[in-house]
Amino acid sequence: MKKPYYLVLLMLISLFSCKRDNRVIIKGDIKGLKSKWVYYKPVYPQMGKSTDSAKVTDGKFEFSFQPDTAFFANLVSISYVDEKGIRQPIAVANPYEPAKNHSRYADFVAGPGLTTITGDLTTNTGATLKGGPQTEFYLRNITLPFIRISKDSIRRNEQAARIKKIIEQSPDAYWVVYAFSNFKYYFNHEQLKDFYTGFSDESKSSYYGRRLKQFIDDQPATKNQFANSVFVDKDTKPVKLVDSTKKLNMVIFWASWCGPCRSEIPSLKRITAQFNKDDVRFVSVSVDAKKEDWLLAMKQEDMAWQQLIISQQQFAKAQAQYNLGAIPKVYLVNNKSIVVKKIDGFDDGNEERVKTFITDYLSKN
Incomplete structure (x- = not known):
């Protein structure tokens, strides 16, 4: 009497275990590919190493993966070592772009199913890529x-x-x-x-x-909310971004490698010199990955106001908190951690705009 229940259970297990075949297969057939091996590498992290290799026989090769999760797609590249010992990508052409563009891409999206790469390295046309829905969506929407x-x-x-x-x-x-x-x-x-x-x-x-x-x-819940994070100075002393005892805080995000940020510094010097430090607190916050680069830039620029740096452990969160898609970025924040003005990028007119704003704000508060 219990057999039907076991059969139903086995059928359900079979149904769910076969719900989706997420195997990824990449087959190549490239004329003129004389390398003995090709190498598979996810594009990110950028400095990462190849994660797999495949033997080349008469220009043919194959990669096959069985991911542990149902969803699997990634931006990847396949490369080879040419006769001069230089690593070269197998560049793919986009069939959905006008032929006159002659665009070729070193990276492509590999997803579940079969992806084929065919081509001829002795010509300048690039390889042809065909694949499943993930690959096709990538090619049709590459920009x-x-x-x-x-x-x-x-x-x-x-x-x-x-x-x-x-x-x-x-x-x-x-x-x-x-x-x-x-x-x-x-x-x-x-x-x-x-x-x-x-x-x-x-x-x-x-x-x-x-x-x-x-x-x-x-992210802050509202665009005007400013997170009063704690970053460190050159002596690794923790310091808050916003000083609640000041009427206004001017927070500048920058980096030593950022040309516009460095161009902005003479203007910042004139701005900081004009206003009473009892009313306005000025602080520059570096997004440099290397502390030594930041220290050298500070020495070169001789900035006489508070200087802080974001640690790499805090950087991802800070990007969201302060929307650091680009720098320089200046926030003017009141003593209640509310943004009263934001300036993106550097412009010659920013200096006068900031001076006028600060003067008007202080006269009213």
Whole structure:
């Protein structure tokens, strides 16, 4: 009498275990490929090493992966060592671009199913890539992550609507989730949450899906809220960004390698010299990865106001908190940690605008 129940159970187990075949197979057939091996590498991290290799026989090779999770897609490259001993990528052409562009890409998106790469290294046409839905979406929308998001609010809202529609149509497309590595700095907190909600569970659990969720979680709840983080000075002493005893705090995010940031420093010197330090607190915050680069730049620039640096452990969170998609970035913050003015980038007119704003603000507060 119990047999039917066991049979049902076995059928259910079989059904769910076979729900999705997420094996990734990449087959190549490249004329003129004389290397003995080809190498597979995820594009990120950029300094990472190849994670797999495949033997080449008469220009043919094959990679095969069985990921542990249901969702698997990644931006990858396949390379070989040429006759001069130089590592070269197998560049792929995009069939959806005009032939006159002759665009070739060293990277491509590999997803579940079979991806084939065919071509001829003795010509200059590039290899031809064919694959499953993830690969096809990438080829058809290859410029998606590089759309220039408009500063104009109306145009930006139109772009947001277009991106939302793309998510609705392809909620599990790796290339859409990846695009938010750039997009996340240009849309507000509510818009980002709305975008994220539209992704499939697999996309949300992917590497870039998790990064987007963390970015959203680390953002201030409102655009005018300023996180009073603690960073360190040159002596590793912890210091808060906002001094609540001052009427106004001017916080400047910069880096030693940032040309516009360095160009802005003479203006900052004139601004800091004009205002009473009892009313205004000035602090520059470096995003340099290496402390020695920051210390050298400070010595060269001789900045006479508070100087702090963000540790690499804090950097990802700080990017979300202060929207550090680009620098220099200046925040004017009151003693209640509310942003009263923000300036993105460097412009010759910024100096007078900042001076006028500070003067007017102090006269009214």
